[in-house]
């Protein structure tokens with residue numbers, strides 16, 4: 001088993017309560033020194049996982065081997081290298097555990113989303129490098145990227161209905177990607193949403209761990225904005241680096257593709273205004289609206305809010321009394337920081353200056369993300385998601401869906417779908433179904449082919465195999481089933 005396989009295995013195995021210490025989220029994510037960030041296990045960690053045990057054993061073996069090196073210099077170098085590698089392995093393992101736990105925050109929000117609430121996934125996309133239809137060599141030099149920010153809004157008009165999605169893009173001429181910009185964008189998004197859907201009362205924010213989100217100024221700064229707009233920010237959940245912002249990344253890719261079409265039609269995209277025009281070209285992208293905005297000059301005077309130890313906190317819930325914070329989602333009661341401690345004279349974020357507002361069409365509003373076919377299956381899931389029985393039904397569903405042609409690109413997720421829209425809906429929700437072995441279409445074909453051949457062989461023992469080329473065809477005796485297995489799982493011997 002490779003390390004990658006092991007990590008995927010770990011993702012399948014981890015649980016909030018597990019009798020294997022390596023798999024127990026409560027145990028691994030609790031802070032041993034602070035009761036506020038601890039979740040007590042009501043079980044003993046008596047079981048041992050074979051794979052996790054093996055990993056520790058391998059590491060111990062390598063350590064022993066390193067320590068036996070004769071030359072002292074070589075031994076020290078190797079030991080140092082080994083220690084570094086071991087720390088990386090452990091950090092990667094802990095990252096997997098944390099990201100599984102932090103993803104749960106999103107799923108819990110998706111479950112309770114209603115007409116009056118929405119989930120916002122915010123992210124700075126990679127700066128867009130201006131491009132011309134015809135580009136000379138000198139154009140490639142001294143390019144300055146156009147900063148753009150993506151907010152994906154997920155909501156549900158009624159609790160049992162399908163999810164709806166809308167993407168709001170902010171394009172800037174130049175903009176520091178800091179908390180001032182982020183709070184201003186958040187304010188603008190809330191105002192836009194409230195205008196579209198007056199019954200909206202609360203939003204949940206999910207961001208990755210970037211510094212502009214993970215700081216006191218952003219977290220505290222987002223609250224006064226919400227008060228005056230009549231929309232309240234309920235929670236702020238930060239995901240581990242490289243996790244939990246898939247929606248924003250996927251939208252960025254779609255938008256870049258759309259801009260590519262515009263370029264190929266003979267246009268240039270050199271400025272934020274042209275970029276906006278490109279996104280809105282050809283009738284725009286369904287569910288996407290774009291604004292060309294500017295941060296007002298004055299806003300840089302806002303005082304920075306100091307919050308000691310914020311880098312270890314990842315989940316924040318806003319209360320009238322203060323902010324309750326956790327190190328890991330749902331691990332422990334959390335610590336309440338009263339407003340008086342964290343709020344220096346926080347002024348509201350400046351509203352963004354809109355230079356070009358979006359071309360409003362019906363297409364850029366909320367869109368249903370779930371495909372028709374998928375509705376029935378997830379409806380039943382919602383009713384009894386906690387009971388064990390439904391899990392088996394779900395498994396059967398997954399089996400039934402096997403014939404689908406769109407398989408989820410997430411590593412180790414076994415879900416496949418009949419329609420691309422159903423796959424999109426699955427990716428937006430992010431509830432991947434991990435299993436150890438993911439069967440590709442090629443594997444399936446091989447298995448089917450092997451089964452067919454074996455079936456034929458029973459009737460006609462040798463003739464069906466005579467055209468099986470390569471050296472192995474001689475070795476294929478009628479009884480040698482192992483040999484036969486080898487032929488059909490390998491790739492080169494199969495004469496398609």
Ligand SMILES: [Zn+2]
Nearest residue numbers: 018024027041
């Ligand atoms: Zn435990």
Ligand SMILES: [Zn+2]
Nearest residue numbers: 022049051052
């Ligand atoms: Zn394990």
Ligand SMILES: [Zn+2]
Nearest residue numbers: 408410413432
């Ligand atoms: Zn998936």
